[in-house]
Amino acid sequence: MDDEPLARRGLELRLARHADIEIVGEAGNGRQAFHAISALRPDLMFLDVQMPGIDGFGLLRMLPATQVPLTVFVTAYDHYATAAFAASALDYLLKPVDDARLDESVDRTRARLAARKTEDHYERLLKFIATLPGGRRSEIDALLGDEGPRADCRLTIKDGHRVLRIDVDSIRWIDAAGDYMCIHAGDETHVLRGTMQQLERRLDPQKFARIHRSTIVNLERVKEMRPHVNGEYFLLLDSGQELKLSRSYRDKIKFFT
Known part of the structure; x- marks a missing residue:
């Protein structure tokens, strides 16, 4: 370019x-x-x-x-x-x-x-192992599955083969890509498999809001909101990133009313 x-x-x-x-x-x-x-x-x-x-x-x-x-x-x-x-x-x-x-x-x-292809191969192996009958859930899967919604100030996620504890306040926004989600926290982006609904249930609704069918934002990270076309808005985060606020979610965000 x-x-x-x-x-x-x-x-x-x-x-x-x-x-x-x-x-x-x-x-x-x-x-x-x-x-x-x-x-x-x-x-x-x-x-x-x-x-x-x-x-x-x-x-x-x-x-x-x-x-x-x-x-x-x-x-x-x-x-x-x-x-x-x-x-x-x-x-x-x-x-x-x-x-x-x-x-x-x-x-x-x-x-x-080549390294990326190796990681993809490892992920496919994990998916295959998960389909095998007769096995108990691993300790990792049990940890993730048993965590209640909004359990504390840290969010436990499985990023590839790692289990991470992310400081919730460090999360700026989350976006979805197919069956995967990208959690943008601090200077890192963590990728995990799941749905927006599952993750949304684990976040404090007073701090995190759905602004699009594929985007959740940390409201405390929003610095500015400016109108766009057709009743939509752009939100400017403290990192300089701009996210679109869909018209269908506009009235659900109390932070801006």
């Missing part, structure tokens, strides 16, 4: 040397990139920091966690490096892009994708 057509073309030619890379799309600004990522769901994105309108960092803040591809920043300014890695960038390339450094980024991407 780059606002300079020549830069995009140069990167495309360099990437053509790698037979396992397929270029599925390109964009000249942040808004185009947002729609392209939502539609194409790429594994890897080369992203310019400075673009007209929405810059590279703004684009990452707009994207739901489940849609953010592995990201390599490409820019002419090295002073963005710290911010780039703070945004969990896979790598950072300076223009003009050096072939050896680009190859290094591609190798790093392959390794990261």
Whole structure:
């Protein structure tokens, strides 16, 4: 994603040397990139920091966690490096892009994708084991299943093969992606299988509210609300993230009435 057509073309030619890379799309600004990522769901994105309108960092803040591809920043300014890695960038390339450094980024991407496939394989094994007859619930499953709604100031979740205790106050928002949910707490995003209804029952309704069929927000993290079209609103969180407040949930949030 780059606002300079020549830069995009140069990167495309360099990437053509790698037979396992397929270029599925390109964009000249942040808004185009947002729609392209939502539609194409790429594994890897080369992203310019400075673009007209929405810059590279703004684009990452707009994207739901489940849609953010592995990201390599490409820019002419090295002073963005710290911010780039703070945004969990896979790598950072300076223009003009050096072939050896680009190859290094591609190798790093392959390794990261291979690790991700290993995690997916482990998750499939867990699902298969769960279907086997005759076994008792594991201690982990018992712990999760027996926790009552709003038990204390910490939320116990199973993130992959880990059991975590999350400080409820650190949760900014939760969004759903199919059969999975992403809990955005502090600087981390935790992914777990379940439904919004199940998680909603475990959260304090005085602090957490459903603002969309796939989104729950910590009301104490909301700093601003601004109107949008058709009776909808955007909520600005203390992290800078914007979330849409659906019209059908607007009247149910006492915090804003």
